[in-house]
Amino acid sequence: DVVMTQSPLSLPVTLGQPASISCRSSQGLVYSDGNTYLNWFQQRPGRSPRRLLYQVSNRDSGVPDRFSGSGSGTDFTLKISRVEAEDVAIYYCMQGTHWPYTFGQGTKLEIK
Amino acid sequence: EVQLVESGGGLVQPGRSLRLSCTTSGFTFDDYAMSWVRQAPGKGLEWVGFIRIKTYGETTDYAASVKGRFTISRDDYRNIAYLQMNSLKTEDTGVYYCIRGRQWPDYWGQGTLVTVSS
Numbered sequence: 001d002v003v004m005t006q007s008p009l010s011l012p013v014t015l016g017q018p019a020s021i022s023c024r025s026s027q028g029l030v031y032s033d034g035n036t037y038l039n040w041f042q043q044r045p046g047r048s049p050r051r052l053l054y055q056v057s058n059r060d061s062g063v064p065d066r067f068s069g070s071g072s073g074t075d076f077t078l079k080i081s082r083v084e085a086e087d088v089a090i091y092y093c094m095q096g097t098h099w100p101y102t103f104g105q106g107t108k109l110e111i112k
Numbered sequence: 113e114v115q116l117v118e119s120g121g122g123l124v125q126p127g128r129s130l131r132l133s134c135t136t137s138g139f140t141f142d143d144y145a146m147s148w149v150r151q152a153p154g155k156g157l158e159w160v161g162f163i164r165i166k167t168y169g170e171t172t173d174y175a176a177s178v179k180g181r182f183t184i185s186r187d188d189y190r191n192i193a194y195l196q197m198n199s200l201k202t203e204d205t206g207v208y209y210c211i212r213g214r215q216w217p218d219y220w221g222q223g224t225l226v227t228v229s230s
Contacts, residue, residue: 037215041157048209048223049157054216092157096215100175103157 002027002095006104012112019080021107023093028073030097037096040069040078043106044089052091053078085111114138114219116210121224124200132224134193134210141191142166145214148184148195151223152206160184162214163193178204200228 003026013019029036038056041049051060053069056076066081080087088111093104120132134146147162161174163184172184183196193210207223 031215039216048220050220051216051218054218060218094157096217099173101159101214103159106156 001100002029002098002102004093004095004102004104006091006093006107009105009107011107011109013080013083013109014112015085016082019083019087019109021078021091021093021109023071023076023078023104025074025076025095027098029095030073036072038069038071038076039094039096040067041092041094041103042087042089043092044086049092080109083109083111114212116212116219116221118208118210118221118224121208121226123227123229125230126200126202126228128200129196129198130200130226131197132195132208132210132226134195134221136191136193136210136212139212141186142188144212146184146186146193147211147214147217148193149209149211149220150204150206150226151209152203155206160195160208197226200226202228204228 005024007022029038036056040053042052043049052063052067057069068079070077090106090108092106115137117135124130145162145164148160151157161184163172163186181199185194205228207225209223210221211217212219
C-alpha cells in the first residue's frame with residue numbers, strides 16, 4: 001500500500017500567520033491518464049471531512065483562496081496564507097492513484 | 113444541492129451482520145462511482161471500498177481488511193448505495209461515511225456510527 005506521511009502532526013499557529021503541511025507518498029502519484037490524484041480534506045471537530053483541493057492544486061468551490069496546494073511526484077504541500085479561527089481542524093492528504101487509496105495520518109491545526 | 117445520507121448504523125455483536133444505506137439526491141447518481149470510508153473512534157480515515165458505474169460493470173474493489181466480508185452494491189433506480197457488512201469484528205467499529213466518487217471524491221455524508229461489541 002502507498003503510505004502517506006504528513007508532517008507536522010500537530011500545528012499550533014497564531015491567528016493571521018501562515019501555515020504549511022507536508023505530505024509525502026511512498027510511491028509516485030501520477031496515474032496512467034497523466035493526472036496526479038492527490039487531494040486535501042479538512043475535518044472540523046465533530047464534522048464530516050470536506051474536500052479543499054483536488055489533483056494537487058485545484059481549489060473546490062467555496063474554499064477560501066488562502067488555501068493553496070502544490071507539489072509533484074511524491075512531495076506535496078498544503079499552505080494556508082493567513083490562518084483564521086475557522087481553520088481549526090484536522091487536515092488529511094489522500095492519494096487516489098493506487099488502490100487501496102490511502103490517507104495521511106492527519107495534521108491537527110490549533111490556534112496558539 | 114448534493115446530499116448523501118447514511119443510515120443503518122447501530123450496535124451489533126461480533127460475528128453478526130449489518131447493512132448500511134446511502135440515500136442520495138441532487139445529482140445524477142448513475143454517473144458516479146460511490147465509495148465508503150470509515151473512521152475508528154479518535155482515529156484517522158480508512159478506505160473501505162467503492163463501486164464503479166454501470167458502464168464499468170458496477171465492479172467493486174475492497175480494502176484487504178474487509179475483503180470477503182463486506183459487499184458494496186448500488187441501486188441506480190433509487191439512487192442508493194449499500195454497504196453489506198458480514199462477520200463483523202470489534203475492529204470494524206467506527207463512523208462509516210458514504211462518498212461520491214473515488215479517485216478525487218468530493219461530497220461526503222454525515223456518517224453513521226457502527227459499534228461492534230458483545
